Amino acid sequence: xxxxxTIEEVERVAxxxxxxxxxxxxxxxxxxxxxxxEYVAQLNELDTAGIEPMAQVSDLLDLGSAADAGHxxxxxxxxxxxxxxxxxxxxxxxxxxxxxFKTPKVIER
Amino acid sequence: METLLSTENLVEKPATxxxxxAGITSGSVKATDLAEMYYARITAHNPLLxxxxxxxxxxxxxxxxxxxxxxxxxxxxxxxxxxPMGIKDVLVMQGAPATAGSAILKGYEPPYDATSVAKLxxxxxxxxxxxxxxxxxxGSSNENSAYGPVRNPVxxxxxxxxxxxxSAAAVAANLAxxxxxxxxxxxxxxxxxxxxxxGVLPTYGxxxxxxxxxxxxxxxxxxxxxxxxxxAAQILGVxxxxxxxxxxxxxxxxxxxxxxSDKDVKGLKIGIPAEYFADGLDPEVxxxxxxxxxxxxxxxxxxxxxxxxxxxxxxxxxxxxxxxEASANLARFDGVRYGHRSPKATNLxxxxxxxxxxxxxxEVKRRILLGTYALSAGYYDAYYKKAQQVRRILAEExxxxxxxxxxxxxxxxxxAAFKLGEKTDDPLAMYLxxxxxxxxxxxxxxxxxxxxGTTSTxxxxxxxxxxxxxxxxxxxxxxRAVEAAQAx
Numbered sequence: 001x002x003x004x005x006t007i008e009e010v011e012r013v014a015x016x017x018x019x020x021x022x023x024x025x026x027x028x029x030x031x032x033x034x035x036x037x038e039y040v041a042q043l044n045e046l047d048t049a050g051i052e053p054m055a056q057v058s059d060l061l062d063l064g065s066a067a068d069a070g071h072x073x074x075x076x077x078x079x080x081x082x083x084x085x086x087x088x089x090x091x092x093x094x095x096x097x098x099x100x101f102k103t104p105k106v107i108e109r
Numbered sequence: 110m111e112t113l114l115s116t117e118n119l120v121e122k123p124a125t126x127x128x129x130x131a132g133i134t135s136g137s138v139k140a141t142d143l144a145e146m147y148y149a150r151i152t153a154h155n156p157l158l159x160x161x162x163x164x165x166x167x168x169x170x171x172x173x174x175x176x177x178x179x180x181x182x183x184x185x186x187x188x189x190x191x192x193p194m195g196i197k198d199v200l201v202m203q204g205a206p207a208t209a210g211s212a213i214l215k216g217y218e219p220p221y222d223a224t225s226v227a228k229l230x231x232x233x234x235x236x237x238x239x240x241x242x243x244x245x246x247x248g249s250s251n252e253n254s255a256y257g258p259v260r261n262p263v264x265x266x267x268x269x270x271x272x273x274x275x276s277a278a279a280v281a282a283n284l285a286x287x288x289x290x291x292x293x294x295x296x297x298x299x300x301x302x303x304x305x306x307x308g309v310l311p312t313y314g315x316x317x318x319x320x321x322x323x324x325x326x327x328x329x330x331x332x333x334x335x336x337x338x339x340x341a342a343q344i345l346g347v348x349x350x351x352x353x354x355x356x357x358x359x360x361x362x363x364x365x366x367x368x369x370s371d372k373d374v375k376g377l378k379i380g381i382p383a384e385y386f387a388d389g390l391d392p393e394v395x396x397x398x399x400x401x402x403x404x405x406x407x408x409x410x411x412x413x414x415x416x417x418x419x420x421x422x423x424x425x426x427x428x429x430x431x432x433x434e435a436s437a438n439l440a441r442f443d444g445v446r447y448g449h450r451s452p453k454a455t456n457l458x459x460x461x462x463x464x465x466x467x468x469x470x471x472e473v474k475r476r477i478l479l480g481t482y483a484l485s486a487g488y489y490d491a492y493y494k495k496a497q498q499v500r501r502i503l504a505e506e507x508x509x510x511x512x513x514x515x516x517x518x519x520x521x522x523x524x525a526a527f528k529l530g531e532k533t534d535d536p537l538a539m540y541l542x543x544x545x546x547x548x549x550x551x552x553x554x555x556x557x558x559x560x561x562g563t564t565s566t567x568x569x570x571x572x573x574x575x576x577x578x579x580x581x582x583x584x585x586x587x588x589r590a591v592e593a594a595q596a597x
C-alpha cells in the first residue's frame with residue numbers, strides 16, 4: 001500500500017466525494033494525502049491474514065442476554081410513531097415549495 | 110459539611126453540583142440569579158475566549174424560573190435542577206442554531222433535541238448555549254472551527270485542545286458548571302487534559318448518539334466535562350441509557366456512578382502500559398503522571414506493568430477508519446435539505462459540488478478525501494479492510510489486559526497545551542496529539558481524564574484512567590482517588 005497519489009488521483013477522489021477543489025487546494029491536498037498515506041503504510045508490518053475486520057464495537061463483545069437490549073444486536077419494535085413536523089423541517093430548506101425540497105434542474109435539455 | 114452557598118459568594122470558583130443543588134433546594138441560591146451570573150461571566154470573558162457560539166438565554170431563564178418556583182413550593186427537584194450547563198455545537202438542541210463549527214450549517218436551527226440534551230433538560234439543567242468546537246469535531250486544537258479558535262483559559266496564547274475545546278475551556282473558565290462534549294479519537298479527553306478539567310469517554314453505546322451530528326459512527330461518543338470527578342459521574346448517570354432512536358445504545362442498567370466514585374480504591378489492580386511512556390512523551394508530563402501513579406500506590410492500589418504492544422498502530426488505524434466513516438457521513442451535506450447552498454450553482458451536480466466546496470473547511474475536505482480514497486475501488490482491501498483488521502487486534506489487546514487489571518492508567522496527551530498556530534501547517538503532527546487516546550476509541554472502552562499536576566510553567570497535565578467496556582464505575586473511582594490526592 002505504498003502510495004504516491006498524483007494530482008489526477010486527487011481530482012478523481014474529489015469527484016467521487018462531490019468536492020470541487022480550488023486549483024491551489026489540489027497540490028496541498030496531494031502533499032497531505034501522501035504524507036498521511038506514507039505514515040499509515042506501517043500497518044503493512046502486521047500479518048492480518050484470517051483476522052475478521054472489526055466494523056462495530058458490538059462485533060467484539062460477547063453480550064449474552066444483554067444482546068436483546070440494544071448494542072445494535074437487536075431491532076427495535078416496529079411500531080408507528082410521529083416523525084418531525086414537515087412544515088418545521090421545510091423552514092430549514094434552502095428552497096422548498098412547502099411539500100418538497102426544490103433543487104436546480106437534474107436533467108438539462 | 111459544606112457551608113451553604115449564597116449567590117453573592119459564588120463568583121470565581123465553580124461550586125459542586127451537590128452544593129449548588131442544596132443551595133437551590135433551600136432557596137439560598139436562586140437558579141435565575143445563578144443563570145444571570147453565568148451570563149454576566151460569559152459577556153465578560155467570551156470576547157477573548159470565543160467559547161460560546163450562541164446563547165439561549167430566554168429558554169435558560171424560563172427553566173431557571175420554573176426550578177425556583179418548584180423549590181419555593183417545596184417540590185422534589187430533579188437531579189440537575191438549576192445547574193448551568195453548555196452544549197458542544199455538534200449536538201442539536203431546539204431553539205438554538207447548530208453549526209458543528211462549520212460554515213456549511215450556518216443558520217441551521219434543528220427541529221429536535223439530541224437525546225443527551227433532552228435528558229439534561231428533563232433533569233432540570235439550565236442550558237446556557239452552544240459551544241465552539243473544531244468543524245464536525247475534526248481537530249485536536251479547536252483551530253479548525255469556521256467561527257474562530259477557542260483560547261485556553263489557563264494561557265490564552267495556547268490552544269484548549271480539540272475537538273471539544275470550547276466545552277473544556279467553558280468549565281476551566283467557569284463559564285458553565287459542566288458541559289457536554291463528544292469524543293471520536295480523544296476529543297473530550299485531550300482538551301480536558303489541556304484545560305485542567307475532568308472529561309469522560311463513556312463506553313461505546315452507553316450514551317445515545319441520537320442528535321449528534323455524525324463524524325465517525327462506530328467511534329463517536331457523547332460525554333460530560335466537569336470541574337470534579339463526582340459531578341462528571343453524576344452527569345453521566347443522567348445522560349446514559351438505552352434509546353430506541355440509537356440502535357447501538359446499550360440496554361444495560363445505568364449504575365449510580367457518583368456513588369461508585371465514592372468507593373475506596375484499595376486493592377484495585379492498575380495496569381501501566383509501557384508503550385504509553387515511550388519516546389515522544391514530554392518529560393514534565395511523564396513526571397506528573399508518575400507522581401500520580403505513586404499516589405495511587407499509596408492509596409492501596411496494586412500497580413502492575415503491562416504491555417499493549419500494538420499501540421503504535423492505533424493512529425494509522427484511526428485515521429483510516431474515522432475518515433472512511435466521515436466521508437460517508439458527510440455526504441448528507443449537499444445543499445438540498447438544510448444548510449448552505451451555493452448561489453453559483455447552475456445544475457444539480459454543480460449545486461452539490463459548489464455547496465460542499467464553499468461550506469467545508471480544509472481539514473474536513475482533507476479527511477473526506479482520505480476516507481474516499483481509502484474506500485475507493487482498488488484501495489479498499491489495502492487500507493480500509495486492513496485498518497479494520499488491526500482495529501480488532503488493538504481491541505482484543507485491551508480485552509486481554511482487562512483480564513488482569515481493573516483499570517489502566519496513562520498520560521492523556523504526550524504534551525501539555527501547545528501554542529496557537531504551532532501545528533496548523535502539519536496535519537500529521539496534529540494527529541499525533543491523539544496518540545494516547547485513539548486506541549480506547551477504537552476498542553470502544555471507557556475512560557476518564559483527571560487533572561494530575563502541572564508542568565513547571567503551570568500548564569495542566571491530565572491522567573487518563575481507562576476502564577473496560579461498561580467499567581465507568583471503576584474508572585471514576587480511580588480518577589477520584591487521583592483528584593483527592595492532588596487536593597492534599
